[in-house]
Amino acid sequence: MSWLHNRKTQFKIYNGPAAGWGALLSVTHAWLNSEQPIKNVKALLRTNQHGGFDCPGCAWGDPPDSGAVKFCENGAKAINWEATSRRVDATFFARHSVTQLREQSDYWLEYQGRLTEPVRYDAATDRYLPISWDAAFAVIAGHLNHLESPDQAEFYTSGRASNEAAFLYQLFARAYGTNNFPDCSNMCHEASGVALNGSLGTGKGTVTFEDFEHADAIFVLGQNPGTNHPRMLEPLRDAVRRGAKVVCFNPLKERGLERFQHPQKMSEMLTNRSKPMHTDFFQPALGGDMAILRGMAKFLLAWERDAQRRGVSGVLDDDFILLQTDGFAAYLEVLDATDWAHIVEQSGLSLGQIERAAKLYCEASNVIFCWAMGITQHHHGVATIQEIVNLQLLRGNVGRLGAGLCPVRGHSNVQGDRTMGINERPPQEFLDRLAESFSFEPPRGNGHNTVEAIHAMLKGEARVFVALGGNFAQATPDSVLTHQALRNCALTVQISTKLNRSHLMVGRDALILPCLGRTDIDQQAAGAQCVTVEDSFSMVHASFGQLEPLSKQMRSEPWIIAGIAEATLGNHPVSWQAMRDDYRLIRDAIARTVPGFDQFEDRLKQPGGFHLPNSASQRVWRTSTEKARFSATFLPDSLVHEKVRASGQRHDLIVQSLRSHDQYNTTIYSLNDRYRGVSGQREVLFINQADIDRLGFEAGEKVDLVSLWDDRVERKVKGFTLLPYDIPEGQAAAYYPEINPLVPLDSFGVDSFTPASKFIPIKLLPGERGAKLELTEA
Numbered sequence: 001m002s003w004l005h006n007r008k009t010q011f012k013i014y015n016g017p018a019a020g021w022g023a024l025l026s027v028t029h030a031w032l033n034s035e036q037p038i039k040n041v042k043a044l045l046r047t048n049q050h051g052g053f054d055c056p057g058c059a060w061g062d063p064p065d066s067g068a069v070k071f072c073e074n075g076a077k078a079i080n081w082e083a084t085s086r087r088v089d090a091t092f093f094a095r096h097s098v099t100q101l102r103e104q105s106d107y108w109l110e111y112q113g114r115l116t117e118p119v120r121y122d123a124a125t126d127r128y129l130p131i132s133w134d135a136a137f138a139v140i141a142g143h144l145n146h147l148e149s150p151d152q153a154e155f156y157t158s159g160r161a162s163n164e165a166a167f168l169y170q171l172f173a174r175a176y177g178t179n180n181f182p183d184c185s186n187m188c189h190e191a192s193g194v195a196l197n198g199s200l201g202t203g204k205g206t207v208t209f210e211d212f213e214h215a216d217a218i219f220v221l222g223q224n225p226g227t228n229h230p231r232m233l234e235p236l237r238d239a240v241r242r243g244a245k246v247v248c249f250n251p252l253k254e255r256g257l258e259r260f261q262h263p264q265k266m267s268e269m270l271t272n273r274s275k276p277m278h279t280d281f282f283q284p285a286l287g288g289d290m291a292i293l294r295g296m297a298k299f300l301l302a303w304e305r306d307a308q309r310r311g312v313s314g315v316l317d318d319d320f321i322l323l324q325t326d327g328f329a330a331y332l333e334v335l336d337a338t339d340w341a342h343i344v345e346q347s348g349l350s351l352g353q354i355e356r357a358a359k360l361y362c363e364a365s366n367v368i369f370c371w372a373m374g375i376t377q378h379h380h381g382v383a384t385i386q387e388i389v390n391l392q393l394l395r396g397n398v399g400r401l402g403a404g405l406c407p408v409r410g411h412s413n414v415q416g417d418r419t420m421g422i423n424e425r426p427p428q429e430f431l432d433r434l435a436e437s438f439s440f441e442p443p444r445g446n447g448h449n450t451v452e453a454i455h456a457m458l459k460g461e462a463r464v465f466v467a468l469g470g471n472f473a474q475a476t477p478d479s480v481l482t483h484q485a486l487r488n489c490a491l492t493v494q495i496s497t498k499l500n501r502s503h504l505m506v507g508r509d510a511l512i513l514p515c516l517g518r519t520d521i522d523q524q525a526a527g528a529q530c531v532t533v534e535d536s537f538s539m540v541h542a543s544f545g546q547l548e549p550l551s552k553q554m555r556s557e558p559w560i561i562a563g564i565a566e567a568t569l570g571n572h573p574v575s576w577q578a579m580r581d582d583y584r585l586i587r588d589a590i591a592r593t594v595p596g597f598d599q600f601e602d603r604l605k606q607p608g609g610f611h612l613p614n615s616a617s618q619r620v621w622r623t624s625t626e627k628a629r630f631s632a633t634f635l636p637d638s639l640v641h642e643k644v645r646a647s648g649q650r651h652d653l654i655v656q657s658l659r660s661h662d663q664y665n666t667t668i669y670s671l672n673d674r675y676r677g678v679s680g681q682r683e684v685l686f687i688n689q690a691d692i693d694r695l696g697f698e699a700g701e702k703v704d705l706v707s708l709w710d711d712r713v714e715r716k717v718k719g720f721t722l723l724p725y726d727i728p729e730g731q732a733a734a735y736y737p738e739i740n741p742l743v744p745l746d747s748f749g750v751d752s753f754t755p756a757s758k759f760i761p762i763k764l765l766p767g768e769r770g771a772k773l774e775l776t777e778a
Contacts, residue, residue, distance in 0.1 A: 050607040054533045054543040056082060056160060056518040057664055059409035060231045061537040062608070063209050074230050077662070077669045082517040083547055086113025088499050093119060093128040102504045106474060106737070107668040110498045115514035116551035121506045128503075128512060133555065136511050137567035143464050143491040143509070144568050150177030150443070152463045154453045157183040157422045158470030159411025160518075162531035162543070164586045165557035166413070166420035168579060169468055171589075172565040174421075174431075175440055175573050179447030180462070181424045184470055184665075185414050186450040187477075188373055191381035191752040192407035193418065198382075199389040199629050201622030202615050204415065206404035207368055208537045209235070214402030217245040217364030220278075221289055221388070222374020222758070224254045226675060227661045229372075229408055236277055245360050246278045250374065251286055251348075251656070252686065252733060253726040255675035280360060285348025286654050286731050287639040287759045289375055290384040292354055294635060295343040297391055298335050299358035315362050320396035324619060327630035331390060334632040342635060348728055366402030367392065372410070374656070377758040379641055381749040386631035393628055399619035409536045411665065412518075416534030419594060419612070424449050430593075437592045438573040450476060451753045454745060457485035465507065466493040466564075468557065469515075471666040473502040477743035477755040478715070495560055500666065516556045521545040524559070526582035531558075532604065534612065540597075541609035558583060641747060644761045646710035651761035652695055653687070655705070657736035657743075666737050673735075678723070686725035686733040695764055699724050702767035705734070707742035707760050715742050719767050732762075 057078040092112065098121065101109065118136045119128035131139075144153060155173045157166060170181065185193070193203035200206070212218065212235040225232040236246050248257045257277050284292055300315055307314035321328050344351055361367060369388050375381060389398075389405065397403040409415050421430055424447035431442045448456055456462035458481060465472075465486060476482045482505075486492055489507035496503065497517045503510075516522055522529040522545050530542045555563075562580035569576075579585050584601055591600040596612040603610040615621070621628045644651065659665075660673035660682065672679045676686070685705065692699055701722050707715045717739055727733060736757065747756045 051544060053518050053545055054412060054541050055079070056412055058229045058231070059159075059412050059415060059534075059536045060229045061209050061535040061539050062231075063235075074227070074661075074664060078664055078667075079519060081110070081667065081669060082114075082497060083519045084113050085550065086111075087116050087550055088112050088114065089116045089551070090119070090130045097126040098128070098504050098506060099126055101499075102501075106501055106666065107671060109500055110667055112499055114498060114517075114550050114554075115496055115512060117514060117553040119512050121510035123508070128510075131511070133553075133563060136513060137563045139509065139511060140464075140466070140491070140493055140564050141567035144176065147463060151180060151447070152461065153178055154180045154182055154448060154457070154462050154465045156450075156453070156465065156467040156470065156472055157181060157417055158468060159184045159409075159414030159417060160469045161417055161557055162413060162533060163416045163420050163540070163590065164531050164583050165468065165561060166417040166422050167590050167594075168558050168561045168565070168586055170421040171434070171438065171574070172561060172569070172576075174434065174442040175438070175565070175569055177443055179424055179426060179443050179445065180453065181422050181447055182450040182453040183414075183417060183422050183424075184411060184475065185418055185422075186424075186753060187475060187755055188410055188414070189376055189407050190449075190754045191376040191749050192371075192385055194752045195382045195385035195389065196405065196407070196616075199386050199623075199631060200398070200405075200616040201620075203418070204538055204614060205406045205536060206398055206614055206617040207406045208539075208611065208617075211368060211402050211404055212239065215239060215244055215364075215366050215368045216402065217247060217360060217367045219247045219249070219361070219367065219369045220257070221249045221369065221371040222376075223370060223372035223408055224250065224252075224257065224374075224658070225408070226255060226257060226277075227659055227663075228410065232370075232408065233277065240276055240279060245280065245364060247280045247282075247357065247360050248278045249282045249284050249289060249292065251283055251727055251731055252658075253281070253283070257281065280356070282349055282353055282357065283726075283728055285346065285639075285728060286656055287378050287380070288347040288349070290380055290387050291343045291347035291635055292349060292357065293384070293387040293391055294335070294338055295340070295347060295351075295354035296358040296361060297387075297394060298338065298340070298343070299355055300362065300391075300394055301332065301335055303362070316394050317396035321393065324396075324399075324621070324628055325393055325630060326625050326627045327632060330632040331630035334634060338635060346635060346639060361391070362395075366400070367395070367397045368402070368404055368406055370406040370408050372408045374758055376407075376749070376752070376754055377657075377756055379639075379747070379749055379756050379759070380636050381754055381756075382751045383631070383633040386633065389628075390630050393630060398628065399617055404617065406536065412535075413533040415536060415538070416532070416540070419534055420590070421594075424452075433593045437589065440573045449753045451745060451748055451755070454478075454482050454485045457488050460488060463490040464493075465489045465491070466495075467502065468495050468561070469497075471500040471502050473505045474500065474666040474737040474740065477740055477747070477757065478745040479737070479741040480715075481745055495557060498667075513560055514551070514554045515560055516545065516549055516554055518543060519545055519547050520549045520554070521547060522556045524556070524581050524583070526584070529556070529583045530604075531583065532587070532609075538612040538614055539609050540604070540612060542604045558586065639759065640761055641709075641756075643710045643744070643747070644708045647708045648710075649708050649763065651708055652763045653691060653730060653732045653761075655685070655732040655734055655739065655742070655760045655762050656758040657739050657760075658733050660735055663735070676725070681721065682735050682738055683717075683720045684723050684734065685720045686723050686727055688727050688729045688731070689724040690729050691732070692722055692724065697722055697764065697766075704765040704767050705739065705742060706763045706765060707744065708763065709744040709747065711744065711746075713744075715744065717741055
């Protein structure tokens with residue numbers, strides 16, 4: 001075997017399975033590295049348990065009869081990362097100026113530990129200094145109440161926020177007078193919500209965990225569950241074992257989609273055996289999924305017409321199409337008009353491979369389609385998801401057991417936040433209920449999404465930025481412009497658990513407010529509180545923190561929001577202090593306002609929580625025609641955006657962003673990526689060896705990446721090591737957020753504004769002279 005290495009970094013092929021011994025060793029390292037391992041054992045054993053806390057990682061659901069251990073490798077890392085004994089306090093900020101901290105890596109910043117007291121930026125010393133909670137609230141209220149318009153404030157939300165915090169946050173901002181709610185959903189699954197709402201009348205997936213046990217085929221598109229949703233590996237492995245087809249589409253050959261060794265199955269661990277994770281694996285071109293789906297549908301239509309000519313039963317569900325859908329005739333016209341050569345060229349697959357995928361789909365009675373950001377973060381993300389829906393409608397694979405649609409959400413409560421009203425384009429029905437419940441008239445116009453908020457801050461039209469969690473500076477596209485947008489603000493407020501780069505992109509005034517995490521005990525006047533979250537299957541769970549907070553100065557998110565609201569609005573439209581003291585009052589308000597939450601408090605007592613009703617899963621279509629809708633959209637003429645073509649330069653590669661295995665969103669647990677064989681480095685470009693040769697470089701050489709866009713702005717990242725990888729020619733991949741500076745702010749999805757981070761045309765330039773890793777024989 002060969003690998004690239006120097007004294008600090010190493011790239012070596014990983015031959016082990018997903019999970020297994022590698023996962024156990026990684027979890028053990030994270031556990032010991034928390035510096036309070038004994039306490040954290042207690043926390044880990046209460047993860048996703050009734051009466052315990054909901055994992056702060058991904059939004060994958062739990063089967064009702066799962067075993068005693070209900071966390072995965074990356075969930076354990078998230079818990080140990082949050083439940084650390086390391087502290088970032090006044091002493092820390094006295095040692096480090098903001099300018100000095102900007103020179104540190106994202107990994108180093110978060111590794112310093114939990115934020116433990118509120119601080120305010122002092123420009124004279126370039127340091128954060130302690131401030132009391134009351135004084136911090138007064139600063140925020142002073143800024144907000146002196147704005148010319150409430151729409152000059154932006155209220156950002158991370159998917160980590162609980163239902164209670166999100167509901168209180170949107171209530172405060174709307175009572176203040178704005179619908180400016182940029183949030184993390186804008187950057188990940190916004191395309192899913194837009195597409196599903198347009199086609200089915202609901203923005204959520206239609207399946208439950210039980211459906212996976214009855215599916216005959218599961219199609220996984222644009223998703224790497226081994227790293228991003230590891231608990232999904234078990235139902236996929238179980239599906240293969242019982243004879244179902246698991247069909248994966250991913251440009252990269254990912255270990256988490258190939259083989260799986262269950263850490264709780266001693267027979268597998270002791271014998272070092274593993275099970276396959278798929279039955280079929282296709283490597284499409286980046287952005288080519290819509291063409292594949294269109295080709296599959298064309299094959300279905302051809303087979304249906306052939307069956308009609310022969311007078312035998314066809315492959316389409318005619319009764320479902322006739323009774324439950326509309327737009328079928330227009331969709332057929334688009335299918336017939338789509339040229340096969342266009343499909344093959346854009347998909348990156350052969351005609352035979354597309355036919356094979358169509359046969360796998362037709363041979364299964366019940367089919368589930370799963371997807372993630374490999375589908376959503378494209379210019380045509382909405383159209384691609386609607387093409388998934390089209391394919392499912394052709395065979396009636398929506399609204400019955402074992403079949404349906406599953407957008408696999410990333411953050412643990414990003415779906416719940418939207419349910420609670422974190423939406424810059426809120427449905428009028430929600431605003432009507434809010435007005436009735438709280439006796440005030442909420443703003444009715446559209447607010448800002450993430451891209452629009454950045455533009456508003458750059459132009460000086462938005463002057464106050466409040467972030468409920470997250471790392472806005474690093475999660476967003478076009479990093480240089482985004483950082484400048486934050487620095488343009490009169491005030492930036494970060495409600496956070498750990499130090500990150502967003503805290504260093506200070507406005508003229510800036511506050512960091514330390515909040516409790518999911519693992520922390522939340523003690524209020526009415527006693528210990530629980531919060532709730534909603535997973536990808538629309539299950540709502542209660543979450544009780546298990547560990548004593550590191551500092552008495554740390555406060556819960558609802559407590560902080562209530563404090564800001566009271567300082568800004570007094571007791572309008574509610575007693576914020578009462579809400580802060582007893583979260584049951586927040587849940588009562590949710591039950592009055594949000595459909596599906598009646599008897600909220602009582603239903604939380606059920607083990608596993610309760611399921612929110614999903615209209616599409618019951619074949620109730622809340623569209624304008626009260627039917628599921630086929631979408632008649634043509635394939636893009638070119639996947640390369642016209643602004644790239646107008647730049648006058650031809651790209652060398654198309655690059656996509658992705659996470660390393662030791663990463664969750666912008667949180668980086670280490671500089672390693674076990675499944676891809678990387679250790680000690682993150683500035684890596686995964687690339688086909690043929691492209692290295694074509695472009696005149698060598699494996700291990702360092703290069704600079706420049707993205708193309710017709711706006712005369714140079715977007716460049718430097719010093720990326722070329723790493724040969726199993727990826728189609730002409731394509732490449734690199735870690736997020738390191739390549740976020742390459743994503744133009746205006747490169748986003750049609751109708752969704754989701755950054756097109758999975759399709760970045762770039763040129764490669766030689767890097768630092770002589771900077772090259774050597775290829776060495778093992």
